[in-house]
Amino acid sequence: MHEGGLSAMSGIVLIAGAAVISGLICRYARPIGERLAILDEPDGSRKIHPEPTPLIGGLAIGLPTLLALAYAAVATVFLPLYLTIAVAGLGCLLLGLLDDRAHIRPTYRLVLSLILALAVLEVVPALSVTFLRFTFIDEVQFLGGFSLLFTAVCIVGLQNAVNMADGKNGVVMGLCLFWTLEMLLFAPGHLRAVLLVLAAALVVALAFNLRGRLFLGDSGSYSLSFIIALLAVYIYDVGFAALPADLVALWFLIPVVDCLRVMATRAARGHSPFDSDRTHLHHILYQRMPWRRGLVVYLALAGAPGLLASLAPATTPLWAIAALCCYGVIVTLPRRKQQPVGGSLP
Numbered sequence: 001m002h003e004g005g006l007s008a009m010s011g012i013v014l015i016a017g018a019a020v021i022s023g024l025i026c027r028y029a030r031p032i033g034e035r036l037a038i039l040d041e042p043d044g045s046r047k048i049h050p051e052p053t054p055l056i057g058g059l060a061i062g063l064p065t066l067l068a069l070a071y072a073a074v075a076t077v078f079l080p081l082y083l084t085i086a087v088a089g090l091g092c093l094l095l096g097l098l099d100d101r102a103h104i105r106p107t108y109r110l111v112l113s114l115i116l117a118l119a120v121l122e123v124v125p126a127l128s129v130t131f132l133r134f135t136f137i138d139e140v141q142f143l144g145g146f147s148l149l150f151t152a153v154c155i156v157g158l159q160n161a162v163n164m165a166d167g168k169n170g171v172v173m174g175l176c177l178f179w180t181l182e183m184l185l186f187a188p189g190h191l192r193a194v195l196l197v198l199a200a201a202l203v204v205a206l207a208f209n210l211r212g213r214l215f216l217g218d219s220g221s222y223s224l225s226f227i228i229a230l231l232a233v234y235i236y237d238v239g240f241a242a243l244p245a246d247l248v249a250l251w252f253l254i255p256v257v258d259c260l261r262v263m264a265t266r267a268a269r270g271h272s273p274f275d276s277d278r279t280h281l282h283h284i285l286y287q288r289m290p291w292r293r294g295l296v297v298y299l300a301l302a303g304a305p306g307l308l309a310s311l312a313p314a315t316t317p318l319w320a321i322a323a324l325c326c327y328g329v330i331v332t333l334p335r336r337k338q339q340p341v342g343g344s345l346p
Contacts, residue, residue, distance in 0.1 A: 005076050005190025014071065018064035018197040022204040025060040029214040032056050038100040040215055053212065055100045057173070058220025060205040061198070062093045065227065068197040076190055084124045085230050091116055092159075092226040096219030106274035113159055113226070117152040120230065127151070127233050132245040135316050155229040158252055161259035162225035166216055168282040170295045172224070173206040173216060175255065178303030179228050182251050182310045186243045187235050195231070247316045250309055254281070254302035254327055261331070284331055301326055 006014070025032065033039045033054025040053045066086050073082035095112060098104060121128050129151045132141040143150055166172045180199045187195055208214050216224075236248050258281045263273035281302075285294035305319040 005078075005188075006072060006193045010071075010075065011193035011196065014068050014193055015196050015200050018068060019200045019204055021064040021067070022060045022201040025056060025063065026205055026208040026214060029054040029056040029060070029208065032059070033214075036097070036101070038097065038217060038219075040217075054214050055217030055219065056214045057205050057209055057216035058093060058096055058218070058223055060208075060214070061173075061176075061201040061216075061220055062089065062223045064201045065194070065198050066090055066093070068194050069227075072190075072194055078190060080124055081126070081234065082194075084120055084127075085227060088116055088120045088230065089223050089227045093219050093223040096217060096222035099218040099222070109222075110156060110160065113156045113222070114152055117155045117226075118148065121148050121151055126237060127230055129154070129233055129236065129245075131240075133240050134246045135244045135314055136246070151233060155226065155233075157256065157259075158229045159222060159225040161252070161255040163218065163221040164259045164262060164280060165255045165282065166221045167280055168286060168291060168295070168298075169209050169212065169215075170206065171282050171298055172221055173202050173209055174295065174299045175303055176224055176228060177202050177206070178299065178307055179232070179251055182306055183228075183231060183235050185310050186239045187231075188238055191231070191235070198227075242313070244313055244316060246320065247306070247309055247313050250316055250320050250323070251306040253306070253320060253323060257324070257327065258331075281327070281331065288333075297330075301330070 033056050038055040040055050042051065066089050069082045069086035069089065073079045073086060076082065092113070095104075095109065099109060128147045130143055130147045132143070134141070162172055162175070165175065177199060180195050180202065184192060184195050184199075205214070205216075209216065232248055232251070236243050236245065262277075262279055265279060266273050266275055266277065282294070282298055285291075285297055288294070289297070301323060305323040309316045309319040
């Protein structure tokens with residue numbers, strides 16, 4: 001590592017340690033879930049997994065990531081950045097654990113998340129998006145006084161979109177792996193070890209999640225989305241010359257668009273935008289094909305365009321149009337069949 005970051009040996013130790021910690025948490029997910037009272041019970045309607053499943057994925061990914069952030073805070077010259085992200089991630093992890101246990105009202109969670117986002121941006125102003133540079137516009141668009149609110153809304157919006165996308169095994173963890181790889185392509189040297197720690201924890205937890213051994217839980221969706229949003233903003237702020245704003249938007253495009261579609265549909269029907277139903281993209285795919293194929297289609301649609309565009313940023317608008325067209329076709333085609341009960345891969 002360089003730029004005042006971690007040494008190569010420290011990075012290797014952190015990555016290996018993250019894999020071990022994540023593996024141990026996953027291995028003992030059942031007793032941990034029972035001890036914390038965060039088992040997801042099937043209800044036969046919306047929750048159709050075959051047996052109570054521990055909501056431990058957030059701990060398995062979040063704990064090693066937070067430890068890596070805390071270590072980077074004291075071992076590098078970027079203490080305010082890493083410490084702030086670590087504290088914010090811990091706050092979201094605890095909020096998610098509380099929600100997994102007691103089911104907080106969505107409006108309360110959104111307000112708390114927005115307050116946390118605004119606090120983070122006040123502490124580290126460098127995490128605010130102050131301008132937007134697009135591949136298809138020559139002039140840079142400055143946000144001025146709207147910078148703080150714009151960034152906070154983006155962070156909380158992504159958090160809500162990721163939480164809504166977390167309904168089938170592999171979706172959110174797979175998306176987070178794509179986002180981590182994409183950020184690694186543009187991240188400054190001092191940040192790469194933390195991103196690799198996140199990737200290692202994701203790979204381990206994903207292996208258990210695909211076997212139905214654990215779910216991500218709100219602790220995972222809240223903390224992962226918040227941390228990734230902050231890291232993406234920071235990487236954009238320091239690497240804007242190579243990383244256009246529309247490419248960052250493409251990374252998160254499909255989950256955000258799906259979230260907005262579902263919320264708008266619910267509101268049009270006279271329901272709360274935060275009501276639960278089975279109209280998300282992952283539900284639509286599950287009703288049409290075995291989930292093993294559905295997961296591949298979901299990740300190919302939501303993750304692959306951003307990764308491919310990251311290799312050639314000038315192609316970003318074309319990949320965005322292609323992704324939206326494919327998404328539109330999938331959600332408008334009539335649904336054909338209902339898959340058998342079970343949340344894990346067949």
